[in-house]
Amino acid sequence: MPLRTATAITHWCWEKIFIDKSGVTIKEKGSGINQTCSFLWIYTGFPASSYEGVNTEVVRENSGRALAKRDKVNADLVCGIPDSGIAHAIGYAMESGLPYRRALVKYTPGYGRSYTPPSQETRDLVAKMKLIPIQEIIKGKRVVICDDSIVRGTQFKNYTIKKLKECGVKGIHLRIACPPLMFPCKFNFSTRSIHELAARKAIKALEGKDIKDVSEYIDENSSKHKKMVEWIRKDLDVDSLQYQKLDDMIEAIGLQKEKLCQYCWTGKQP
Numbered sequence: 001m002p003l004r005t006a007t008a009i010t011h012w013c014w015e016k017i018f019i020d021k022s023g024v025t026i027k028e029k030g031s032g033i034n035q036t037c038s039f040l041w042i043y044t045g046f047p048a049s050s051y052e053g054v055n056t057e058v059v060r061e062n063s064g065r066a067l068a069k070r071d072k073v074n075a076d077l078v079c080g081i082p083d084s085g086i087a088h089a090i091g092y093a094m095e096s097g098l099p100y101r102r103a104l105v106k107y108t109p110g111y112g113r114s115y116t117p118p119s120q121e122t123r124d125l126v127a128k129m130k131l132i133p134i135q136e137i138i139k140g141k142r143v144v145i146c147d148d149s150i151v152r153g154t155q156f157k158n159y160t161i162k163k164l165k166e167c168g169v170k171g172i173h174l175r176i177a178c179p180p181l182m183f184p185c186k187f188n189f190s191t192r193s194i195h196e197l198a199a200r201k202a203i204k205a206l207e208g209k210d211i212k213d214v215s216e217y218i219d220e221n222s223s224k225h226k227k228m229v230e231w232i233r234k235d236l237d238v239d240s241l242q243y244q245k246l247d248d249m250i251e252a253i254g255l256q257k258e259k260l261c262q263y264c265w266t267g268k269q270p
């Protein structure tokens, strides 16, 4: 019997109520729309768990397949950033026919999956000890690396990419299982602030200032979106960078769009 994690905490159906001695007064009625966090399947969910009857690991494999279908890159192998990136990479490997290799292994297998630690000091420590490359697998190879998301990008930039280059990698092609993160979690599920997000840093650099309306950058077909992705690619110093399309991510999950919270990417609430 697979482990099933409670889904109640992932559902949003807000209602404002006021409670005093005289009883409960509804101040604002809920929308009646019930949505589940899409990030559960992409990043935070336990692989053996199913949410809304949909298994996490299977979604990640679907997601990797979707990434590979849109990809034309020439590479020698695929690897995933542990833990959730592994399943995305396995899906990518199955679709592309490239071999899956463990180019990066986790130094602390017991380190629990969680959102990013709150202090930079703790983040640096965790980042430093997090991933160890296997030189014998990487040297002289063009590597596709799959991961769930790019939040700040500091882990990739300051540690993972540097370590891979020190091991003599020939090419790094980063494939991300969700679109660029544009907004912090509306429901305080993560500690990221809007200004820390890699996409926001790119927009600020391209515009010369912070801007409120980022709709053109969210539009996956716009030239601004492409420029933003290219800025992030250069900042990370990788050979190519490809994000998952929003619709492909939703198709990989397999639930109706209306049933999924996508606020992190679209900034839209029900």
Ligand code: SF4
Pocket: 036, 037, 038, 039, 040, 184, 185, 186, 187, 188, 189, 261, 262, 263, 264
């Ligand atoms: S805002 Fe993002 S992390 Fe928060 S519930 Fe929605 S999809 Fe999940």
